[in-house]
Every structure is written in C-alpha cells, then in structure tokens.
Amino acid sequence: MNPFSLRGSLRLRLLVSTLFWIILSIIVAGWGLGKLFHQHVEAQFVAELKNHLDQLTAQLLLNEQNQPQLKIAPSDPRLNKPLSGLYWQIGQLDNTNHPEEKVLLRSRSLWDETLSVPTDILADGEIHQHRIDGPHARDPIRHPPVLEISQEQIDHPLPRREGTAWLTALDQLARFQRIFHLKAPAQDAGVVLRVLERSVTIHSHTLRLMVAADESQMAEPVMNFKGQLWLALVILGAGLTLAALMQVMIGLAPLKSLHAALGRVRNGDTQKMEGTFPSEIMPLVNEFNSVLVQNAAVVERARTQAGNLAHALKTPLSVLANAANSPQKKEDKLAHLVLAQVNAVRKQADYHLSRAQAAASVLLPGMRTPVKAVVQGLVRVMQRVYAERNLEFELFPVDEALAFRGEEQDLQEMLGNLIDNASKWATSRIEIQVECILGKLSVRIDDDGRGIAEKERVHLIKRGVRADEKVPGTGLGLAIVEDLANMYGGELSLKKSHLGGLSASLTLPVA
Amino acid sequence: MRILVVEDDANLAAQLVEGIHAAGYVVDVAGSGSDAHFMGDTEPYDAVVLDIGLPQMDGITVLKKWRAAGRTMPVLILTARDTWHEKVAGIDAGADADDYLTKPFQMEELLARLRALIRRAGGHASTELVCGPLTLDTRSRRASVDGTALALTSHEYLVLAYLMHHQGEIVSRGELIEHIYAQDFDRDSNTVEVFIARLRKKLPPGLIETERGLGYRLTKAQ
Numbered sequence: 001m002n003p004f005s006l007r008g009s010l011r012l013r014l015l016v017s018t019l020f021w022i023i024l025s026i027i028v029a030g031w032g033l034g035k036l037f038h039q040h041v042e043a044q045f046v047a048e049l050k051n052h053l054d055q056l057t058a059q060l061l062l063n064e065q066n067q068p069q070l071k072i073a074p075s076d077p078r079l080n081k082p083l084s085g086l087y088w089q090i091g092q093l094d095n096t097n098h099p100e101e102k103v104l105l106r107s108r109s110l111w112d113e114t115l116s117v118p119t120d121i122l123a124d125g126e127i128h129q130h131r132i133d134g135p136h137a138r139d140p141i142r143h144p145p146v147l148e149i150s151q152e153q154i155d156h157p158l159p160r161r162e163g164t165a166w167l168t169a170l171d172q173l174a175r176f177q178r179i180f181h182l183k184a185p186a187q188d189a190g191v192v193l194r195v196l197e198r199s200v201t202i203h204s205h206t207l208r209l210m211v212a213a214d215e216s217q218m219a220e221p222v223m224n225f226k227g228q229l230w231l232a233l234v235i236l237g238a239g240l241t242l243a244a245l246m247q248v249m250i251g252l253a254p255l256k257s258l259h260a261a262l263g264r265v266r267n268g269d270t271q272k273m274e275g276t277f278p279s280e281i282m283p284l285v286n287e288f289n290s291v292l293v294q295n296a297a298v299v300e301r302a303r304t305q306a307g308n309l310a311h312a313l314k315t316p317l318s319v320l321a322n323a324a325n326s327p328q329k330k331e332d333k334l335a336h337l338v339l340a341q342v343n344a345v346r347k348q349a350d351y352h353l354s355r356a357q358a359a360a361s362v363l364l365p366g367m368r369t370p371v372k373a374v375v376q377g378l379v380r381v382m383q384r385v386y387a388e389r390n391l392e393f394e395l396f397p398v399d400e401a402l403a404f405r406g407e408e409q410d411l412q413e414m415l416g417n418l419i420d421n422a423s424k425w426a427t428s429r430i431e432i433q434v435e436c437i438l439g440k441l442s443v444r445i446d447d448d449g450r451g452i453a454e455k456e457r458v459h460l461i462k463r464g465v466r467a468d469e470k471v472p473g474t475g476l477g478l479a480i481v482e483d484l485a486n487m488y489g490g491e492l493s494l495k496k497s498h499l500g501g502l503s504a505s506l507t508l509p510v511a
Numbered sequence: 512m513r514i515l516v517v518e519d520d521a522n523l524a525a526q527l528v529e530g531i532h533a534a535g536y537v538v539d540v541a542g543s544g545s546d547a548h549f550m551g552d553t554e555p556y557d558a559v560v561l562d563i564g565l566p567q568m569d570g571i572t573v574l575k576k577w578r579a580a581g582r583t584m585p586v587l588i589l590t591a592r593d594t595w596h597e598k599v600a601g602i603d604a605g606a607d608a609d610d611y612l613t614k615p616f617q618m619e620e621l622l623a624r625l626r627a628l629i630r631r632a633g634g635h636a637s638t639e640l641v642c643g644p645l646t647l648d649t650r651s652r653r654a655s656v657d658g659t660a661l662a663l664t665s666h667e668y669l670v671l672a673y674l675m676h677h678q679g680e681i682v683s684r685g686e687l688i689e690h691i692y693a694q695d696f697d698r699d700s701n702t703v704e705v706f707i708a709r710l711r712k713k714l715p716p717g718l719i720e721t722e723r724g725l726g727y728r729l730t731k732a733q
Binding site: 377412415 | 520522562564592593599602603609611613614617618631
C-alpha cells in the first residue's frame with residue numbers, strides 16, 4: 001500500500017484535516033477581523049462627521065435678512081481646501097410640500113459643487129445619513145479638476161437697435177453666457193461621499209445642515225490594517241502548520257516504536273512487547289502481550305497434556321511389554337502378539353505426540369533459540385549416553401549470536417534425532433557444523449558409519465521406516481525431523497558424507 | 512550392589528524389582544518423588560532407576576536435589592515422553608543423569624544399561640572386572656579364578672561384586688551391609704563376617720585383607 005495515500009497514511013490524514021481547518025479558520029478570522037475593523041473605522045468616521053455637524057449647528061444663526069450665517073467658520077483646514085474630501089453645506093427647504101433645495105452656504109472645499117442629497121423631511125435636530133456620489137476627493141494639485149467652459153446662447157430676444165453695428169456685435173456677444181464649471185476628472189467619478197444631515201428650524205426657517213466626507217478616507221486605514229492583518233494571519237497559519245506537522249510527528253512517533261517492538265517480538269528478540277508507550281497505546285500493547293502469554297500458555301498446556309498422555313499410556317505399555325517378554329513366555333504366541341502391538345502403539349503415540357507439539361509451537365511469535373547452547377547440550381548428552389563407544393564428536397565453532405526462529409524443544413527434537421541417528425551408526429566420528437548460509441540456519445551432521453544407499457534415503461524419511469532393526473530406535477526419528485523442519489519452512493536432506501557415512505543437512509529459519 | 516527403583520506405577524515397580532533382583536541386585540522401591548529424595552539422600556545406592564513423571568516431586572527435581580547435595584550415584588532415567596528436551600533436561604541441564612531409557616522398554620535393555628552405569632561409576636571399562644587371578648563377569652554374574660568358575664551364593668556374590676567394584680579401597684562392614692541388603696532387611700553385621708570367611712575359603716589366599724577396626728580391602732594377591 002502506498003504509505004502516502006490519504007487512505008493509507010495516518011500522518012497525511014491528520015495533516016490534511018488540520019491544514020483544512022487552519023486555512024478555513026484563518027480565512028474566516030481574516031474576513032471577520034477586517035469586517036470588525038471596517039465597522040470600527042466607519043463608526044469613527046461617522047462620529048467625526050457628527051462632530052463637524054454639531055460644530056456647524058452650534059455656530060449657526062440667522063442674520064437680519066433671515067439668511068443663515070456662521071458665527072465662526074469651522075476650523076478644519078480641509079474645509080478650506082478645494083475638493084479636500086470634507087465638506088459642509090447649509091441649504092433651505094423652500095416648500096415642505098414640494099421640497100426644492102436652495103443652497104445658502106457651503107464650505108470652501110466644495111468649490112463649485114453642491115451636495116445634492118435626496119430631499120427628505122426630518123424632525124428638528126434629527127440626523128440622517130446619506131451616501132451620494134460626490135466631487136472627487138483627490139489631491140486637487142495632482143489631479144486637478146477639469147475646468148469646463150461652455151457657451152450657450154441665451155435665448156432671449158435682442159432689442160432692436162438700428163444703426164449701431166458695434167452694439168449689435170456686442171449684443172451678439174451678450175447673447176452667449178459663459179459657464180465655467182469645475183468638474184472632477186472622469187476617472188474619479190466613483191467617489192462616494194458620506195453625508196450627515198440635520199434639519200434645524202430657526203424662526204420657522206427650516207435649514208438643512210450637511211457635513212460630508214469622502215468615504216475613501218476610511219478605505220486607507222482599512223486597507224493598511226487588512227494588509228497587516230493578512231500578513232500576520234499568514235505568519236500565524238505558517239506557525240500553526242508547523243505546529244501541526246510537529247504534533248503529527250511527535251504524536252505518531254510512538255507508532256514507530258510500536259512497530260519496532262512488534263518487529264523484535266516477531267524476530268524472537270523479545271517474548272513480549274517491551275517499552276513504555278503513551279496511555280492510548282499501552283492498552284493495545286498490554287492486550288497484545290496478554291494474547292502472547294495466553295498463546296504460550298495454550299502451547300504449554302498442550303505440551304503438558306501430551307506429556308501426561310504419553311506417561312499415562314506408556315507406563316501400562318511398559319508393564320504389558322515386560323509381562324509379555326518374560327523368559328518363561330518365549331514361546332507364547334499371545335506374548336509375541338502383545339509385544340508387537342505394544343511396539344505399534346508406541347510408534348503411533350510417539351509420532352502423533354511430536355506432531356501435536358510441533359503444530360502448536362509454530363504458531364507462537366517471539367521465539368528465538370540460540371543454537372550453540374542446544375547443540376552443545378545435545379553433544380554432552382550423546383557423549384554420556386554413548387560413553388561406551390568412545391565416539392568422537394567434533395562440533396565446529398558456532399557463532400554465539402546464531403539463533404533459530406522457533407521453539408527450543410523443536411530444535412532439540414530435530415537436532416537430537418539427527419545427532420542420535422549419526423551416533424548410532426557412526427564407527428568413531430561425528431562432525432557437526434552449524435552455519436548461517438544465505439540467511440538460513442544450516443546444520444550439517446556427518447558420521448563415518450556405513451551410510452545408506454541413495455534409493456533407501458528417501459524411503460528412510462517416510463514414517464516409521466527403519467533401515468536396520470539391529471540398532472535400537474523407533475525408526476521415526478528422521479520422519480519427525482522432516483515434519484518439524486517442514487512446519488518451520490525448512491527442509492531435511494540426506495546425502496553421502498565425506499566421512500563415508502550419512503550426511504544429514506537441515507535448513508531452518510534464522511532469527 | 513544396591514539399587515533404588517523410583518516408579519509410581521505399582522505394576523511396573525513390581526516388574527522392575529523382580530527383574531533387577533533376578534539380576535542379582537538388592538532393590539529398594541520408592542513410589543513418590545519425596546520418598547525417593549529422602550531415600551536417595553540417606554541411603555547409599557550403587558545406582559538409581561528413576562522415573563521422571565512422579566507424584567509430589569518430579570524425577571528431574573529429585574535428581575537435581577541429589578546432585579546439589581553431592582550424591583553422585585549413577586542414575587538411569589525412565590521417560591514416557593520420547594523427546595530430546597526431556598532427555599537433555601535429565602542428563603545435561605544440571606540434573607546430570609547418566610543414561611535414559613524410554614518407556615516402554617525391555618528389561619534386558621534396562622539391565623544392560625544399569626550394569627554399564629555401575630561399571631562406569633567404578634571406573635571399569637569392561638563388563639568383566641579383574642583383580643589378579645580373580646575375574647568377575649557382571650553380565651553373567653559369574654566369578655572365576657584363573658578360568659575356574661567359583662560356586663557362590665547370591666550374598667557371597669554381592670559381597671564379592673561390591674569389593675571388586677571398589678578394588679584397593681577399604682570397605683567397612685557397615686558399607687557392605689548397606690549395599691547387600693535392602694532397606695527393610697533385618698541387618699546383622701556378623702553375617703558379613705560369615706560371608707567374608709566363606710569367600711576367603713573359595714578365593715586364593717591374601718585377596719581379601721582385613722584392616723583392623725576399618726573394614727576389608729580387595730587387593731591383587733602377590
């Protein structure tokens with residue numbers, strides 16, 4: 001499985017889901033904060049306008065002609081700078097039924113423009129907000145307003161003045177009225193003004209006070225803030241991503257050690273999973289270990305039961321065999337039958353008991369048996385058992401670290417049978433060589449006996465076949481070795497030895 | 512020669528006693544591990560036939576305890592399970608048994624192994640023990656002087672065999688009694704003197720020396 005596919009990788013899953021939420025949160029936070037700041041700036045903007053409006057209202061009075069007049073002109077320098085973006089205007093509503101505005105006073109900054117706000121009727125002192133298209137609010141020096149001069153014919157009848165040609169020409173001229181008009185440059189047409197208006201009624205004159213400012217003034221701090229905000233959010237996002245990466249790495253690190261611990265069990269380095277794991281993983285490890293212990297207990301129980309069965313079966317068999325074998329019964333047919341049957345039962349029991357044992361043990365992980373100690377132990381046993389025959393056992397040097405991936409008892413059974421077999425047939429010398437060849441444990445046992453003919457060798461491995469009845473033994477030895485070796489994925493082969501006798505080679509998995 | 516048979520199955524124990532006794536040994540029986548341990552620890556046996564599967568205390572444990580206590584008599588273990596694991600456990604892994612035999616076994620095989628063990632324990636390579644003109648064949652239980660067979664009673668044979676296995680060593684009267692009589696036999700040290708006297712009459716003079724206050728010694732006659 002590809003370790004980097006989303007389905008296959010826990011790391012990728014965690015990273016992708018975390019990154020998704022980080023990015024989403026940052027976008028939402030950026031948008032939300034920008035919005036909040038915009039609202040805040042707008043509130044300030046409106047508050048400032050209101051301040052100006054209040055000032056204007058406070059300075060307003062009517063002169064004798066009932067014309068509005070300001071006691072002191074508003075002080076903000078922007079109000080005197082043409083098209084600065086801050087304006088005020090005082091108008092009058094002529095008729096409440098057909099309101100038609102007449103501009104009475106306006107700020108210098110408005111230049112030739114007026115603030116044309118839709119007329120609405122307000123209660124006295126009430127403030128209303130409008131957004132209107134306004135004159136451009138740029139720096140008039142850098143973007144000077146365009147001066148438009150248009151002429152139009154004044155369409156009123158000329159007085160007839162006969163004989164005064166120059167006057168006629170003058171009249172002709174007078175027929176045109178020049179209109180000077182400052183217009184904002186075309187590209188600045190999009191300027192939007194925020195207007196605060198308030199109706200004030202003095203001596204039954206309803207005046208319309210307006211203060212307006214270019215909304216683009218708000219945009220600048222908002223843009224600045226947003227620029228910094230997004231920069232900060234990108235840095236935050238990068239930090240969070242890094243944190244997520246580290247979290248995933250650190251968080252998933254125990255899985256790596258879990259893997260290693262499992263590997264050690266599989267290789268047989270340890271019998272159970274060792275090490276301390278996080279509290280989320282520890283229960284798994286404990287469960288796994290208890291399964292291992294349980295398995296081992298099952299195998300042990302199977303072994304014990306096989307042992308008990310063997311004991312229970314073979315002691316009565318011994319009694320039967322001894323009774324049938326007494327010298328007085330040499331000619332007794334029944335005694336012969338009993339002896340033969342006892343022998344048959346024994347063979348069957350031995351064969352099936354060892355198979356049962358092997359079948360159970362192969363299932364166990366975590367098995368590792370150093371070979372050297374087992375071989376040395378077996379050689380000592382053979383030396384003692386065959387002490388009479390003065391056999392020479394030559395065990396070539398064995399690497400201490402070389403280990404069999406499997407049960408000690410099974411290795412003892414296989415090697416024991418092979419060395420015992422060699423000892424039975426050897427004249428004087430047995431050679432044992434244990435090596436690791438091509439990643440496999442290889443054990444070769446040679447004897448200097450009379451050997452076995454090639455066609456007999458295959459036959460010999462078959463269950464219960466004995467090459468010669470002269471040497472005590474069940475004849476099962478090689479068959480059991482073959483079975484056990486096969487169960488471990490190894491194999492047994494027999495060939496002629498350089499010593500003259502039989503050479504038995506066993507290959508087994510190495511741990 | 513006194514043998515301890517440790518076997519919990521009464522039938523098999525009886526057969527073993529019968530067979531071993533018939534071969535000219537004195538036999539004691541223990542039916543459990545703890546009895547066996549006690550007997551092997553307190554009585555001098557020339558060899559032990561030890562079953563591994565025993566109640567109370569298994570054979571391997573009994574053997575390990577004996578060995579730990581310095582008891583060095585040869586031990587032949589009987590195993591029901593024909594596994595090398597058990598054989599290694601019995602012979603190599605601290606238990607130090609001398610040989611094994613798998614059940615079911617043949618009595619002749621067991622006796623042959625037993626004889627070999629006793630002989631090896633005495634440092635003798637052959638089944639025939641020789642002391643000067645005297646030859647003792649442990650297999651056929653016959654003694655002869657210069658090829659002439661001696662007629663010996665079973666007790667005389669036991670005394671002579673014990674002395675032959677311990678040639679040149681001083682063997683006390685008590686030691687002889689312990690090795691020629693079973694545990695529950697009514698022992699009388701005077702009988703040993705009777706057997707020695709009878710043997711001296713049948714053997715060439717000077718073979719059995721008396722060490723005053725210590726015991727007897729079998730030496731090669733000058």
